[in-house]
Amino acid sequence: MKLRFLIILTSSLLFVGAGAVNQGSEDGNSKEGSKKVETCAACHGKEGNSLVGLWPSLAGQNAKYLFKQLRLFKSGERENASMAGFLDELSDEDLKDIAAFYASKKNTIGQTEKDKVGLGRKLYYAGNIQKGVPACSACHSPRGLGNGPAAYPLLSGQQPDYVKKALKDYRSGERSNEDPSKIMVAIAYKLDDSEIEALSSFVHGLH
Known part of the structure; x- marks a missing residue:
C-alpha cells in the first residue's frame, strides 16, 4: 500500500505547480539582465556562483523558477x-x-562528502518508502537540473548550507508561502537532520 501511494505521489509531483507562474516568465533578456545584477554579485557571485554557503548559487537556475522567487521576495x-x-x-x-541572465550562466559543481554519499544517493533517487518520502529525482531530474516548465529548481551544485537551511525552513513551516500545495513542506516534514545533511551534501556534487 505504501509503495502504491509513493508511486502515485511521485507521479503527481511531476505536474503540480506547472501553472504557478505566467508562461512568459522565462522570456527575459539576458544581455539586459547583465546590467541589472551588480548588487546581486556581492552575495551570489559575479557569474551567479556563490562563494558563501548560506547564499544560493543562481548560475544555471531555471529562469521560470528564479523569476517566481524574485517576485515572491519583492511582494514579501x-x-x-x-x-x-x-x-x-x-x-x-x-x-x-535578471532571471534570464543567471539562467544563461554555467553552474559550478561542488563535491559530496564521502560519508554522505550513500544516504544522499538513496534518498535522491529512491526516496524513503517507509516514511512516504518520494525520490527527489522525480521533480528535480536525475542530474539535478530541475524542471523548467514546472518551475522546479536546479539543485546540481547548490550550496549545501543553503539547501540544508531551505529544507529545515520547509520542515518548520517557516518557508511555506511559495507553493499553495505545500509539496516541499510535506516532504521536508518527514526528513530528519541526518537525511537533510546527506541530501544537502549530495546535491552539491550532483551533475
Whole structure:
C-alpha cells in the first residue's frame, strides 16, 4: 500500500505547480539582465556562483523558477532579511531579465562528502518508502537540473548550507508561502537532520 501511494505521489509531483507562474516568465533578456545584477554579485557571485554557503548559487537556475522567487521576495510573500529592499524598484521585466541572465550562466559543481554519499544517493533517487518520502529525482531530474516548465529548481551544485537551511525552513513551516500545495513542506516534514545533511551534501556534487 505504501509503495502504491509513493508511486502515485511521485507521479503527481511531476505536474503540480506547472501553472504557478505566467508562461512568459522565462522570456527575459539576458544581455539586459547583465546590467541589472551588480548588487546581486556581492552575495551570489559575479557569474551567479556563490562563494558563501548560506547564499544560493543562481548560475544555471531555471529562469521560470528564479523569476517566481524574485517576485515572491519583492511582494514579501517570501521573507528574507538579506533580500529586503533590493527588488522594490524593479519591474517584472527587470526580474525576467535578471532571471534570464543567471539562467544563461554555467553552474559550478561542488563535491559530496564521502560519508554522505550513500544516504544522499538513496534518498535522491529512491526516496524513503517507509516514511512516504518520494525520490527527489522525480521533480528535480536525475542530474539535478530541475524542471523548467514546472518551475522546479536546479539543485546540481547548490550550496549545501543553503539547501540544508531551505529544507529545515520547509520542515518548520517557516518557508511555506511559495507553493499553495505545500509539496516541499510535506516532504521536508518527514526528513530528519541526518537525511537533510546527506541530501544537502549530495546535491552539491550532483551533475
